[in-house]
Amino acid sequence: MSVLAKATYFWRSAAVGLRHSPFVHFIAVTTIAIALFSAGMARGAARMLDNLLASLGGEVEVTVYLAPELGEDEVHGMRSRVEELSAGQVTVVPPDAALTRLRTELGDLGDALAELPENPLPATLELRVPPEKRNPAALQALAKELRALPGVSGVDYGEAAVERLTAIARALRFGSLVAFVVVLGATVIIVAATLQLAIYARRGEIEIQKLVGATDRFVKAPFLLEGLLQGLMGAGVALLGLWAFGRLLGPTLGQLFAFLLGPGVGTAWVEPRLALELVGAGCGLGLGGSFVAVGRFLRV
């Protein structure tokens, strides 16, 4: 008895199976390919969304209002404190500049401000938050710290906007996860159904195998291998599709989103990591389907 001889037999048998009913296997491979292609596309879309969030998050500025009684030196002292604390970029907006800005923003009404005897606005610090702190929790913590500083009279940041964006991103990610699980389940069922047909087509062979002393495992192995091969082929087709998609539409998409995302987005759709994950998922789908089929339909 030789393991090698058995292994070659299983491979040959699985290959015969694939040739025996090409249409059925074509359907299984196509289904797996579509599922994996969609997963790859979802990945690409999620990456774009992340980039979008990051770039929108770049707009997130924290405005720190300083106490009006602070002198110029103290304002600059505050500036370094805040920079140190937040690891971000801080711009000082002196009261005069703030007033001018307010006047232009108010338009006609702004002229009324000219009548004021003295500038009521305090100096402010505008803080550009570093990317790793552009999420609600980190921003909230930062704001709290800043508020506690002596000489700070108020802190303001786009709390609601940040929270809403993050919530949208989370919902999208959860939605695609649910959709992905549903697609995976459906794929396993379709693969199982096609393998059921394959098993049915070879029932004569299975009967004789049993009669001449084949163990259950020996009878089942070629079908599991067929499922595995289907998964591998499906992953291959999906990767090819994603690669072609990236090649054909990537540049167009990149241009389309360039104004939002900046350059360099939408270039590599198929990274080695994604490829590995898809091949793994393909094998999982194929094997899962064949396990279901063999378990349910191969009562040997």
Place this chain on the structure above:
Amino acid sequence: MIQFFHVYKAYPGDPPVLSDINLNVEKGEFVFLTGPSGAGKTTLLKLIFCAEKATKGQILVGGRNIARIRESAVPYLRRNIGVVFQDFKLLPHRTVEDNVSFTLDVLGVPRAEAREKVRRMLKLVGLEHKADSFPLRLSGGEQQRVVIARALVNDPTILLADEPTGNLDPALTVEIMDLLTQVNVRGTTVVVATHDATLLSRYQKRTVRLERGQIVSDEDGVKAARRMAAV
């Protein structure tokens, strides 16, 4: 080699197909199992290679009690039993060589070695020139010989043949039966189920007669020959 002790077999809802079967087949024996159609011959053979389970009683095959055998042990039992099926059970889309090789594939015999064994076996049954043909291109007798080759290629200790000459003309019948006796001479225990009385008189071997599921007579070869001579 094969022992039955008070064996009963009934399909649910029907009267028993076999009742109170007691039988002892020695190693190296040649036994005819005869009786009218429907007497239970096929069922009895099926019990031996575990294609059916006895309702009651004990069956020993090669010393193993197969009434209590685990499902997972059945394949290993079958590897010692060659079966020639009444309906052949050949795969139409596989060549003669692949059909015979089936028995060896299951055991994981390396391909080159299997090929060698299959060729030798096909030569023994006189079909070496048909190795690459497909079963449906062969005559009934040739198909029957392929089935015998498949049953024997693994050197089983027991050969069961169910109506091996049922579909053959007299000349081919002689050919097949000569082959089976030859196999027996080489040491294999052979049980042949047949309703063909001319076989019994020609070969004069131990004959177990079944009628309506019961053994009605069991005579050894000498006795059978004497009775034949008296007729």
